[in-house]
Amino acid sequence: MRRQATILHLDLDAFFAAVEQRDKPSLRGKPVVVGGLGHRGVVSTASYEARLFGVRSAMRTAEARARCPHAAYLSGRFDAYRAASRVVMGRLREISPLVEPLSLDEAFVDLAAGDESRHLDLDGVTALAEQVRADVAERTGGLTASVGAASSKFLAKIASELAKPDGSYVVAPGTEIATLDPLSVRTIPGVGPVTAERLRRIGVHTVEQLRRLDLLELTSLLGTAYGTSLHSLARGEDHRGVVAERETKSLSVEDTFETDITDPRVLADVATTMSRRVSERLRANATSGRTVTLKIRHHDFETHTRSATLAGPTDDARVIARTVTGLLAEIDTSSGIRLLGVGVSGMADWVQDDLFPPDDDELAAATGSTGAATTLAGEPDIATAGAVPRPLRARSRWAPGADVVHDEHGPGWVWGSGLGRVTVRFETATTGPGPVRTFDAEDPSLTPGTVEP
DNA sequence: TCTGGGGTCCTAGGACCC
DNA sequence: TCTGGGGTCCTAGGACCC
Numbered sequence: 001m002r003r004q005a006t007i008l009h010l011d012l013d014a015f016f017a018a019v020e021q022r023d024k025p026s027l028r029g030k031p032v033v034v035g036g037l038g039h040r041g042v043v044s045t046a047s048y049e050a051r052l053f054g055v056r057s058a059m060r061t062a063e064a065r066a067r068c069p070h071a072a073y074l075s076g077r078f079d080a081y082r083a084a085s086r087v088v089m090g091r092l093r094e095i096s097p098l099v100e101p102l103s104l105d106e107a108f109v110d111l112a113a114g115d116e117s118r119h120l121d122l123d124g125v126t127a128l129a130e131q132v133r134a135d136v137a138e139r140t141g142g143l144t145a146s147v148g149a150a151s152s153k154f155l156a157k158i159a160s161e162l163a164k165p166d167g168s169y170v171v172a173p174g175t176e177i178a179t180l181d182p183l184s185v186r187t188i189p190g191v192g193p194v195t196a197e198r199l200r201r202i203g204v205h206t207v208e209q210l211r212r213l214d215l216l217e218l219t220s221l222l223g224t225a226y227g228t229s230l231h232s233l234a235r236g237e238d239h240r241g242v243v244a245e246r247e248t249k250s251l252s253v254e255d256t257f258e259t260d261i262t263d264p265r266v267l268a269d270v271a272t273t274m275s276r277r278v279s280e281r282l283r284a285n286a287t288s289g290r291t292v293t294l295k296i297r298h299h300d301f302e303t304h305t306r307s308a309t310l311a312g313p314t315d316d317a318r319v320i321a322r323t324v325t326g327l328l329a330e331i332d333t334s335s336g337i338r339l340l341g342v343g344v345s346g347m348a349d350w351v352q353d354d355l356f357p358p359d360d361d362e363l364a365a366a367t368g369s370t371g372a373a374t375t376l377a378g379e380p381d382i383a384t385a386g387a388v389p390r391p392l393r394a395r396s397r398w399a400p401g402a403d404v405v406h407d408e409h410g411p412g413w414v415w416g417s418g419l420g421r422v423t424v425r426f427e428t429a430t431t432g433p434g435p436v437r438t439f440d441a442e443d444p445s446l447t448p449g450t451v452e453p
Numbered sequence: 454t455c456t457g458g459g460g461t462c463c464t465a466g467g468a469c470c471c
Numbered sequence: 472t473c474t475g476g477g478g479t480c481c482t483a484g485g486a487c488c489c
Contacts, residue, residue, distance in 0.1 A: 015489095039454045044489090057489080062454055103460095103489050190462095192487050225463060226486090254458060291481085301456065305483060341458090461488080468481080 001237060002151040004120045005170050006112040008129065009156035010092060010136075012084075013144045013165040015105035017047035019080050020072075022141050031071035035061050040256050040338075044076060048165060081105075087139050091132065100242045108153055110242035122172055125149045129168035151176065154238035157189055176236035181208035188233055195222065210234040248287060252295075252343025253277045260299045260336030264328075267337060271328055272321040274342040279317035287347050288313040292320055294327040295341030303339075306330065313348040320344065 012018065016034040021027045031050035035043040041061040053068035061073065085104040092099045092107055096114030101107040111120055111128070118124060129147040136145045148159025150171035158180070163169035171179050185191050185199055185207060198221060204210050211234040219227030232238065253274050261267055271294070282288055292314075293307040306327040314320065324342050 036457055038457095040457075042457050044457080058457080060454085060456060063456095106489075190487065194486060223464070249461070250459095252459070256457060293482095303484090307482060309481065339457090343459095459489090463486085464484085466482090470478085
């Protein structure tokens with residue numbers, strides 16, 4: 001644990017609802033509920049005015065309407081939320097390059113990785129927290145944030161919780177245990193209703209009582225990993241670092257239907273459509289996965305998953321759809337299905353579809369592009385340019401369907417682009433994983449090329 | 454009118470290999 | 472002769488978070 005409160009946690013207050021109130025002045029000071037509006041919808045965010053009526057996140061919208069009929073019910077404008085989030089994260093990155101977003105409205109910042117001349121004593125951090133809050137409000141047109149700072153991620157998050165709404169709280173180093181002790185175990189991130197109930201049954205309600213349990217008691221009650229981590233957290237011990245970039249572990253799409261579906265043909269169609277959505281998102285993220293999972297929720301809310309692991313990773317809608325409809329065929333859907341989901345995990349950042357080359361008819365039936373690279377008019381064909389290894393796959397929004405050649409590293413493919421930057425992975429079938437480099441999109445050394453069919 | 458959608462991490466059992 | 476033991480991969484389910 002650090003000797004100074006150098007980890008900061010920022011959390012925007014009632015974020016989605018606050019953006020709506022900002023953009024529509026008539027909603028200010030009034031209860032606002034953002035969430036699903038259908039008869040199976042649930043509340044995503046309730047403004048503080050709506051919380052006064054007992055409306056909470058994850059509550060059924062129908063129940064929220066009963067509690068607070070005069071609130072404004074909105075389905076959400078995620079583009080606006082993403083835009084506001086970008087502004088806030090941008091402000092945080094001015095403090096330190098080490099920013100770990102947890103969601104659109106939350107992030108950790110490692111102050112120790114920032115400006116070395118900054119004073120990180122209690123007064124310095126407190127002033128910084130207040131400055132950030134003021135800047136966020138100014139730059140976002142009035143959104144309020146709660147900011148916590150402490151010597152670890154865990155305590156910084158607790159601190160921002162204690163600061164809510166619209167405040168800041170710095171846990172002075174040395175006062176961690178005293179701060180934690182009186183709190184309910186439910187305040188600990190990771191302790192949900194089930195764990196809280198298990199602890200309640202042995203008479204544990206507060207962190208102080210939790211701290212009095214020995215490691216063996218905790219691990220036998222909650223399992224090795226969870227018991228050990230709670231044992232540490234109850235003592236304020238948390239050595240996790242702030243991680244700026246996290247690799248995606250899985251990607252999925254799911255839909256709850258307005259009414260249950262029983263017709264297997266309809267379900268197969270839905271699964272196929274959702275496979276396409278998964279594929280599009282995989283390609284947009286330049287990733288692929290080897291395990292395909294089908295999720296089914298029956299009319300009685302009983303939920304099951306079925307998965308299959310392929311020989312190699314895929315981002316191909318047809319491969320995903322074929323796998324998922326195969327899994328679906330094994331499930332009895334006659335009593336009605338309320339939710340269907342399609343997901344991919346076991347991610348790789350390249351596609352090994354050379355193992356299962358689609359035939360020409362399949363390629364022609366695909367979205368119009370083959371997914372494989374095509375030759376750009378007037379550009380040299382690297383397959384004929386000599387003994388250059390063939391990239392596994394070319395994908396790019398920067399140069400659709402084309403590889404990128406860079407003289408120093410040979411052929412590579414674009415796997416990320418945006419904001420005038422292009423990220424290229426120099427990985428080929430014969431050389432295996434190579435370096436990843438980011439270029440300016442205008443960089444003259446980036447030459448659109450092609451691969452053999 | 455029962456209970457969203459997108460994730461993460463952990464557990465446990467069986468298969469399989471050495 | 473009764474029944475190793477560890478490591479890894481895969482599958483299914485569950486708790487939890489925003």
